[in-house]
Amino acid sequence: MDTVAELTIVRHGQSVANVAFAEAHARGVATHGLTGRDADVPLSPLGRRQATRLGRWLAAQPADRRPDHVVCSPYRRARQTWARVADTVAALGVAPAPVDLDGRLVDRLMGELELLTPLMIAERFPAEAARLAADGLHAYRPPGGETFDDVAARVRAALADLHRRHAGRRVWVVAHDAVVVAARHVLEGLSFADLDAILATTPVANTSLTRYVPVHGxxxxxxxxxxxxxx
Structure with missing residues (x-):
């Protein structure tokens, strides 16, 4: 079977939601001040700096380590991450790879619980908090949202299309930590319990790289x- 020559999955830079959730958790409060849609959450100032640093690093890599093509989540934080990387690379005299958007690479859809912290869910939707505790994080389906199996299904389809459209090419996917987790589940056959154990010691940091190369197909x-x- 034809495959890409290399697959690198990049998590977006730190977002304002990453900051707001962490601050709300540290303060033990059920509010964070965010409004609007998850899809529209932008990068934080640190997230923009992280993307710039990634761009500088990428420009310094040899040509055979830079992507031939980029596929990006349409969420604002992912698009901003690649745009800043591409602008930085271009400013350093390296042509950035062309980019496509793929709606299958968005973050986990949380439906009615979108942009709510665990404490906010517990206070506003106690029955859902109880169901989440009973089902477990990965099997739980929020109202109007997805299980992790749903995320894995769309990521599996997106990866199959990557192989078909970009066989023999180096591809970067700029997306979300949920996409990284789903890709490891799909590509390596790891259970979500296995992945939880891995993530407990090695979280998917902002602008981190997860890289695959083809071996025996x-x-x-x-x-x-x-x-x-x-x-």
Whole structure:
């Protein structure tokens, strides 16, 4: 079967929601001040700096380590991440790879619980908090949202199209931590319990790289949640 020459999945830079959720958790409060849609959440100032650092690192790589093509989640934070990487690369004299958007690479859809912290869910939707506790994070389906199996199904389809459209090429996917987790489930056959254990010690950091190369017709993991461009 034809495969891409290399697959690198990049998590977007830090978003304002990442900051707001962490601050609300640290303060133990059921509010964070965010409004609007998850799809429209932008990068934080640190997230923009992270994407710039990634762009500088990428421009310094040899041509055979840079992507031939980029496929990006249409969510604002992912698009902003690649745009800043591409602008930085271009400013350093390297032509950025062309980019497509793929709606199958969005973050996990939380339906009516979109942009709510666990404490906010517990206070506003106690029955859903109880169902989440009973079902577990990955099997739980929020009202109007997705289980992790649903995320894995759309990521599986997106990856199959990557192989078909970009066989023999180096491809970057710029997306979300849920997409990284789903890709490992799909490509390596890891259970979500296995992945929980891995993530407990190695979380998917903002602008981290998870890289696969083909070995005997399948993609093998060679790098997970690496941040080689960190200062």
């Amino acid at each position: 399948r993609l093998d993991l060679v790098e997970f949640a690496a941040v080689p461009h960190a200062p």
